Amino acid sequence: MTTPLFIKICGLRTEGDVDAAVDAGADAIGFVFADSPRTVDAGTARRLAERVPPGVLTVGVFRGQPVEEVRALTLASGVRAVQLHGDEGREYYDALRPQGWTLIRATSSEGGTPRCGELGEDLLLLDAPAPGAGVPWNWGAEGFTPPAGRWLLAGGLTPENVVEAVRTTTPWGVDVSSGVESRRGVKDPALIRAFVEAVRAADAF
Numbered sequence: 001m002t003t004p005l006f007i008k009i010c011g012l013r014t015e016g017d018v019d020a021a022v023d024a025g026a027d028a029i030g031f032v033f034a035d036s037p038r039t040v041d042a043g044t045a046r047r048l049a050e051r052v053p054p055g056v057l058t059v060g061v062f063r064g065q066p067v068e069e070v071r072a073l074t075l076a077s078g079v080r081a082v083q084l085h086g087d088e089g090r091e092y093y094d095a096l097r098p099q100g101w102t103l104i105r106a107t108s109s110e111g112g113t114p115r116c117g118e119l120g121e122d123l124l125l126l127d128a129p130a131p132g133a134g135v136p137w138n139w140g141a142e143g144f145t146p147p148a149g150r151w152l153l154a155g156g157l158t159p160e161n162v163v164e165a166v167r168t169t170t171p172w173g174v175d176v177s178s179g180v181e182s183r184r185g186v187k188d189p190a191l192i193r194a195f196v197e198a199v200r201a202a203d204a205f
């Protein structure tokens with residue numbers, strides 16, 4: 001039997017969002033600390049993270065923020081992983097490493113396939129150039145080479161397209177935000193369930 005795909009549901013803002021993701025069987029949930037319609041403050045993220053069972057990874061999502069801000073928000077919220085969408089370099093990852101957080105580097109495949117770990121990250125996330133916009137990138141393109149090692153596919157995934165996406169790109173896991181919303185920034189529990197069920201059905205093949 002192959003390892004089930006890792007599923008992250010991102011951009012959660014309410015208790016109902018968190019309960020829907022956990023009950024559906026998500027492996028990770030994300031709180032956005034970057035500028036976004038989904039932004040939550042550290043206190044909200046802490047309160048929501050406290051509802052999450054220990055087996056589900058809590059992730060703080062950042063984009064182009066100073067490392068001290070990332071450190072402060074991560075400590076204040078108590079999340080266990082940091083997802084970085086900026087153009088941070090190795091020194092930035094080195095500065096966060098001693099805290100023991102799981103470090104996720106979000107990048108695109110423009111300019112070639114990145115390698116997981118090359119900046120000190122634990123996990124790579126291949127996303128569209130505009131994160132959180134619900135727009136798929138061209139992951140089905142001829143010549144796309146998946147990264148070696150652990151990587152998450154993100155960018156415009158939905159319950160309808162995720163099965164084809166994972167069969168085409170063979171990621172270690174998937175990450176979704178817009179595709180499980182009824183409108184921008186508002187999660188839909190039925191879509192969260194449908195997304196997780198679709199991924200688990202893809203696992204069965």
Ligand SMILES: O=C(O)c1ccccc1N[C@@H]1O[C@H](COP(=O)(O)O)[C@@H](O)[C@H]1O
Nearest residue numbers: 010034036131132134155156176177178
């Ligand atoms: O969700 C956001 O608004 C966001 C803002 C800044 C950086 C990342 C953000 N979200 C991440 O975007 C991808 C995919 O989102 P989508 O499914 O295409 O909407 C995912 O990794 C989110 O964590």
